[in-house]
Amino acid sequence: MARLELTAGVLLSRSGSYDAVSNAMYAGTVLAIDEINQDPGAGVFIKPVAVDPGGQLAGYVDGARTLLQDHRLEHVVGCYTSSSRKEVLPLFEKADALLWYPSHYEGFETSENIVYSGAAPNQHIVPLTGYLLSHFGLRGWLAGSNYVWAWENNRILREALCASGGSILGERYFAMGDTDLEDLVHQIVADRPDYVFTTLIGRSGITFLKMLRAACDAAGIDQAREMPTASCSLSETELPLIGASAAGHLSSSVYFSTIDTPENDRFRRRWAARFGHLGHASADAETAYVAVHLLARAAARAGSVRFEAVRDAARGLQYDAPQGKITVDPENLHCWMCPRIGRSRADGTFDIVMDSPVAIRPDPYLTWVSDMGGARGPDLRVIR
Structure with a gap:
């Protein structure tokens, strides 16, 4: 059976005032993409297109336009700060595209154009x-x-x-x-x-x-x-x-x-071998890693890379992540997680x-x- 080809944007800063965290997120994204692409049973092959916003709001807007308008992508993993997420959201709504947002955040938001793989305020x-x-x-x-x-x-x-x-x-x-x-x-x-x-x-x-x-x-x-x-x-x-x-x-x-699960043991070993120079694996790296795996699984489940089909397939999706089993809530597209x-x-x-x-x-x-x-x-x- 042929694998779906999915071209996904990566909108994460590798420079700027919070570059340490966003570089860890970028590394988690790369780790997940390589893992998926090396697995013939994944059902999806991901081709990334990366843009570095430099930690600047204008950079996120320009980067989102590049990915959504110039490359016509329907899926982007990205943004760390809430201000960057809010700045680009109207572009995703206009383009009928899905932002896979890999960061904990303050809440008081839901969107049919975002899957939230980080923690909600509760x-x-x-x-x-x-x-x-x-x-x-x-x-x-x-x-x-x-x-x-x-x-x-x-x-x-x-x-x-x-x-x-x-x-x-x-x-x-x-x-x-x-x-x-x-x-x-x-x-x-x-x-x-x-x-x-x-x-x-x-x-x-x-x-x-x-x-x-x-x-x-x-x-x-x-x-x-x-x-x-x-x-x-x-x-x-x-x-x-x-x-x-x-x-x-x-x-x-x-x-x-330090979470003691078989999935986390495996994640830590792969992280140390490839990105150990960035320190130990972190929540920012793990939730970015999770976002990519959720995207791949949703696309495989849908049998399509189109925005609406993948979003619908993401609802209720479960994944044994390094942090433990998570589930995408079918109503608000946030994830069930263990605080x-x-x-x-x-x-x-x-x-x-x-x-x-x-x-x-x-x-x-x-x-x-x-x-x-x-x-x-x-x-x-x-x-x-």
């Missing part, structure tokens, strides 16, 4: 909020990059804290890539919150974690124990770049390289301190709760 920020409230206290500090990812995640945490009788001691936003953070760090150390929730991304986030640890050390504060940082984006990709300050940070994710919380280690990996024993249905609009302070969220188990 799969990362809600579990993290509950963990912080129950383990560390009611006094938080919020610092983020100035765009919708940070605004919405901070809003969710702020509402949960306030509804529980807590308070936000401070909240600041910075341009993406900004590393002039001395005043921010000095204010946080002076305020002594119970924890710091950071939605700073890329170089801003890496610089912040280094500076905060150094300032706490100078003030005699055990930052990891007394004023932990928590994030929904910190991953194995960035830990080597933080250096001596890498250990002791909390991260909420659906994937950590997890990890604590970073000096070796560039995470100890998993909490996880869900079952996959949680994606709820991008958080419709299951009207009061975040009363949210029960998914049942999680603490790992001792």
